Amino acid sequence: MAAPRSFLWTRRVFLTLLTGFVLLPVYVMVSSSLKPLQDVSGEFRWLPSGLTIRPYIDIWSTVPLADYFVNSLIVAGAATVCSVVIAVFAAYAVSRYAFRGKRVFSVTVLSTQMFPGILFLLPLFLIYVNIGNATGIALFGSRGGLILTYLTFSLPFSIWMLIGYFDSVPRDLDEAAMVDGCGPLRALISVVVPAAVPGIVAVAVYAFMTAWGEVLFASVMTNETTRTLAVGLQGYSTQNDVYWNQIMAASLVVSVPVVAGFLLLQRYLVAGLTAGAVK
Amino acid sequence: MTTTTVPARPGARETGPGTPGAARGGRLPGRLRRIGLPYLLLLPALLLELLVHLVPMVIGIVMSFKELTQFTLRDWGTAPWTGGDNYRVSLDFDAPVGEALLHSFLVTCVFTVLSVGLCWLIGTAAAICMQDAFRGRGLLRALFLVPYALPVYAAVITWAFMFQHDNGLVNHVLYDQLGLTDKPSFWLIGDNSFIALLVVSVWKGWPFAFLIVMAGLQNIPRELYEAAALDGAGTWQQIRRITLPSLRPVNQVLVLVLFLWTFNDFNTPYVLFGKAAPEAADLVSIHIYQSSFVTWDFGTGSAMSVLLLLFLLLVTGVYLFLTSRGRKTADV
Numbered sequence: 262m263a264a265p266r267s268f269l270w271t272r273r274v275f276l277t278l279l280t281g282f283v284l285l286p287v288y289v290m291v292s293s294s295l296k297p298l299q300d301v302s303g304e305f306r307w308l309p310s311g312l313t314i315r316p317y318i319d320i321w322s323t324v325p326l327a328d329y330f331v332n333s334l335i336v337a338g339a340a341t342v343c344s345v346v347i348a349v350f351a352a353y354a355v356s357r358y359a360f361r362g363k364r365v366f367s368v369t370v371l372s373t374q375m376f377p378g379i380l381f382l383l384p385l386f387l388i389y390v391n392i393g394n395a396t397g398i399a400l401f402g403s404r405g406g407l408i409l410t411y412l413t414f415s416l417p418f419s420i421w422m423l424i425g426y427f428d429s430v431p432r433d434l435d436e437a438a439m440v441d442g443c444g445p446l447r448a449l450i451s452v453v454v455p456a457a458v459p460g461i462v463a464v465a466v467y468a469f470m471t472a473w474g475e476v477l478f479a480s481v482m483t484n485e486t487t488r489t490l491a492v493g494l495q496g497y498s499t500q501n502d503v504y505w506n507q508i509m510a511a512s513l514v515v516s517v518p519v520v521a522g523f524l525l526l527q528r529y530l531v532a533g534l535t536a537g538a539v540k
Numbered sequence: 541m542t543t544t545t546v547p548a549r550p551g552a553r554e555t556g557p558g559t560p561g562a563a564r565g566g567r568l569p570g571r572l573r574r575i576g577l578p579y580l581l582l583l584p585a586l587l588l589e590l591l592v593h594l595v596p597m598v599i600g601i602v603m604s605f606k607e608l609t610q611f612t613l614r615d616w617g618t619a620p621w622t623g624g625d626n627y628r629v630s631l632d633f634d635a636p637v638g639e640a641l642l643h644s645f646l647v648t649c650v651f652t653v654l655s656v657g658l659c660w661l662i663g664t665a666a667a668i669c670m671q672d673a674f675r676g677r678g679l680l681r682a683l684f685l686v687p688y689a690l691p692v693y694a695a696v697i698t699w700a701f702m703f704q705h706d707n708g709l710v711n712h713v714l715y716d717q718l719g720l721t722d723k724p725s726f727w728l729i730g731d732n733s734f735i736a737l738l739v740v741s742v743w744k745g746w747p748f749a750f751l752i753v754m755a756g757l758q759n760i761p762r763e764l765y766e767a768a769a770l771d772g773a774g775t776w777q778q779i780r781r782i783t784l785p786s787l788r789p790v791n792q793v794l795v796l797v798l799f800l801w802t803f804n805d806f807n808t809p810y811v812l813f814g815k816a817a818p819e820a821a822d823l824v825s826i827h828i829y830q831s832s833f834v835t836w837d838f839g840t841g842s843a844m845s846v847l848l849l850l851f852l853l854l855v856t857g858v859y860l861f862l863t864s865r866g867r868k869t870a871d872v
Binding site: 264265267268272275276279280282283284285286287289290293301302303304305347348350351353354355357358360366369370373374375376377378379380381382383384385387388409410412413416417420445470473474475476477481490491494505508509512513515516519520523524527530531534535 | 575577578579581582584585586588589591592593594595596597599600603613616662665666669670672680681682683684685686687688689690691692693694695697698699701702706707708709711712716743751752754755756758759774775776797800803804806807810811824825828829832833838841842845846848849852853856
């Protein structure tokens with residue numbers, strides 16, 4: 262397959278420009294995080310006047326970054342695990358069984374995708390407060406409330422994608438397992454789930470990223486002890502000073518785990534999307 | 541027992557794996573379990589969707605008919621009814637509240653069309669460019685996914701830094717180095733804020749289109765290209781005649797999802813501008829947040845949210861109707 266020169270040149274130019282566009286903020290983030298404060302306060306400079314790792318030390322004391330980190334990890338981790346487990350069960354039911362209300366369920370779940378988050382921010386806040394007053398279970402301001410909220414954010418997309426993925430796993434496999442004496446749940450866990458690993462990994466990555474990056478609910482529904490990184494990062498700008506080098510260092514530190522995990526698992530993501538969502 | 545394992549015929553699909561249970565003698569508990577099982581599996585998902593999405597939505601609709609200030613909010617159930625007043629205020633485009641909402645709605649429409657269009661265009665072009673193997677393709681693909689993987693607040697805060705008036709990269713390049721502007725511009729206030737928001741939104745959004753189109757491209761059989769090449773079609777023609785038409789079903793879903801996400805986006809403007817966005821970049825979600833939580837008028841905020849939802853439902857409905865009709869005629 263010999264592509265013509267015109268295509269090769271267009272490709273080269275386009276991909277080079279795009280790479281520059283993509284990497285520019287990454288360069289700014291990395292280089293600014295290694296600059297002394299006077300470098301980021303004055304006119305922008307492409308190269309630091311002197312390299313320093315000071316910002317990386319200071320970020321932990323300017324704001325309680327470690328606490329926010331732990332909060333984000335707990336919230337995003339728990340939301341991901343719950344969301345994936347619940348989505349696996351729901352998607353299995355839709356993929357393998359005929360039951361009354363199947364269409365209604367699918368349509369309802371998918372349509373929640375289009376709800377503006379702002380529509381249920383306030384009602385949800387009131388529900389959580391009311392549940393707290395009535396039962397003593399603290400949802401508002403707690404990590405639990407945030408976990409509950411976030412796991413439903415990724416749930417519709419996860420269910421939708423896993424239905425497609427489970428459909429692509431031959432039913433003969435789980436039927437054979439059931440003939441061998443497995444119950445439906447055993448068949449799901451020991452046959453369907455292992456065959457659908459790429460789809461499940463893709464869904465888990467999506468759920469984690471959704472929870473790790475959410476800002477709106479995190480800023481309304483957390484307090485000093487449960488604050489996540491999304492809110493905590495705003496602490497580096499005070500009335501008088503904006504510690505841009507620390508902000509960049511902190512941004513980098515909170516990004517590395519997600520970006521690294523994402524890049525390691527991106528093959529699964531494409532495979533999962535190919536079989537699940539894009540059919 | 542083996543009779544139940546005959547290879548599933550297309551028609552047998554819907555009977556599901558419950559069939560082997562019938563071989564166990566069809567005891568009542570077994571049958572009950574079989575009928576109840578799918579519901580049991582769905583129950584957690586249903587309960588959560590109900591608690592976090594559907595019930596709040598209903599409450600939101602009820603709230604939009606009430607007068608809710610910081611004083612009546614605590615006992616929102618007993619707050620006075622106002623009938624359609626909140627909607628009347630929101631839709632009175634000659635009065636300040638309605639005028640601001642209409643302005644914000646129009647800004648969001650223009651912004652969404654531009655952002656979705658650019659994201660789709662860049663994502664598709666990149667995916668097509670990377671369809672054939674070349675040296676460094678894997679590395680490039682990983683790089684291109686970085687904006688998607690970065691947490692919104694970390695990425696957008698970096699852009700906010702680049703758009704700073706005094707110490708930002710953008711002014712440094714445009715004014716100091718290239719001399720394209722006669723003085724450093726403001727990017728996060730005033731009219732330029734629309735451009736800033738658009739750039740950030742496209743930077744953040746196009747990798748998703750890239751990812752989906754890339755997945756879609758893998759479903760196009762290679763033979764189509766080989767056959768086209770035999771017929772003398774060049775690369776450009778193959779892209780126009782095979783790649784783009786084959787991507788149609790993928791694009792239909794992709795554009796809808798991008799549209800909904802962009803139209804409802806709160807995170808990007810919130811991190812870029814803070815609680816009050818400049819007028820030129822006043823997206824609806826931020827505008828409603830501002831109306832509810834900053835001016836403490838939750839009733840009107842709820843009415844605006846419901847109007848937004850109705851608009852999105854309408855657009856989605858029309859879109860699905862048009863695209864599914866398109867698909868039917870294409871099949872004939």
